[in-house]
Amino acid sequence: MTRLTLFCGVAGLVLASPSPPAIGASERPVPCASPRACLVPDEDLALVSRLPLAAPELGTDVAGAAGAAVDRARAAPTIVAEAGPMAPPPAAPAPRPQSSVRIVVSLPQQKLYVFKAGELVASSTVSTGRKGYATPVGRFPILQKKVKHRSTTYDNAPMPYMQRLTWSGVALHAGHVTGRPASHGCIRLPHSFARKLYGMTNFGTTVTITRERPSSPGEALKLS
Template sequence: MFMGGLMGTASLLSGRAFANEMMKEISQLKPGEFTWHPERAPSGPVSVVVSLPEQRVHVYRNGIRIAVSTCSTGKPGHATPTGVFVVLQKDKNHHSSIYDDAPMPNMNRLTWSGVALHAGNLPGYPASHGCVRLPMKFSELLFGATHVGTPVIIAGAHTDPWELTHPGMVLSGYAEQEFEQVVAGLDGKKPPSDWASASNTPVTSVIVSSADKTIELIENDRVVARSKLTLKGGDKLGSHVFVLNGANSDARGMHWSAITHSTDASPLTRDDVVMQRIGAEPSFVDQMQSRMHPGMTMVLTDAPLSPDSRSGKDFVIVTTG
């Protein structure tokens, strides 16, 4: 089932047996080995989760895991930061400007200060200067699946993606005509395959901070709108990343894949109502709805939206490092 030699009968399994087989295979991966099964979800938005304790990279499309790889993250003194990132830049033949022009093939940049996903040596333990090293072939496949704006979550613990259909419009009360307007706006929109095409179809992201009681709307790398956050049912949100899959006509709402994460290894559970707890000013909601597209990312965090938790002209929410 994974490239590197292990063959099995998972294709004949289903339900819980399939899930157990997948977990068994993941735990048995040796340095440099990986799985890659894009046929499980041939199209749709991609999200990436880097598990520091497992030294694994999980790739999901439309909330379905299509790949898992071994990796090597930052060694002591050069720890890989945890938090929510997006792919800021892609370079198939990148070389480091910090470490003696070291090659970084198939580089997906996560911070302007140098953290990235790229091919490199995998000794079986954290050994990098902060980047996430990947097997060469896996890095090639991942490079072909990501786009500028693809969310990458680096965490100590995380849930598998869970599905959520918000009943009505996000950040506002339900209105029948709003659903039709947003669905019409989604038609024909796809995330850009690279930065150059973003002028035609910009990457849209929304960040909700309970610490600042603020919501920001980001288009590519620019904040285009900001609103005061209204929050029901407590003053904390937890750490969640929602990726918009599209409209659900039966439920008359937007269909999302969500991942909950944390910096430590504590057990996590899904929160089915967290998105219904947040609200924003009408003008902000109007601007957000006009920019929604499949692959749009919404980040919920209890961290402040301050320079200390952000990296340059992007919306990275760094929780450690």
């Protein structure tokens, strides 16, 4: 009975005791028990924020754990969100240089114009495809060049200074020129002119074949 009375009395004292007063803003904080318990600087907080921290267990020195986390963050390599500019992709094959030479062939005029850098540098009479073998119209790049070539379609006929426009057999080449349609679809050139033109062009040079009849070299250039 005496022990029960004593226990109740102690319990009453505990319940009746007032709560500890809150620390005011003006009160001086209790000095840190250790350096690790002091306020962590902002830059260290930024370091710690990058590391996953598990919840502390009971009895853990929280201040010491925070300090250890700061040390690990300082030792770890800094991870940057953007690693700087990416390495350039593998270089693509260099584009084939564009020729400044433009060639225009007028079917009604049976005439060929050669322009370089926008200026007329040469012209010649030609013979294009006769009836039933019409020379196609349009813009064609030079696909193949060969000084000595023979036709694989028409009895091994010679086609000197051949410059192929289509894989179906249309080409610029030296041949008999009459000033009117006479070929099987190719564009025949005088021999000396064919040699000269061969040295002025390269692969990709554009040849425009048109049914227009330009009244001047300037109008022919606009068709190219």
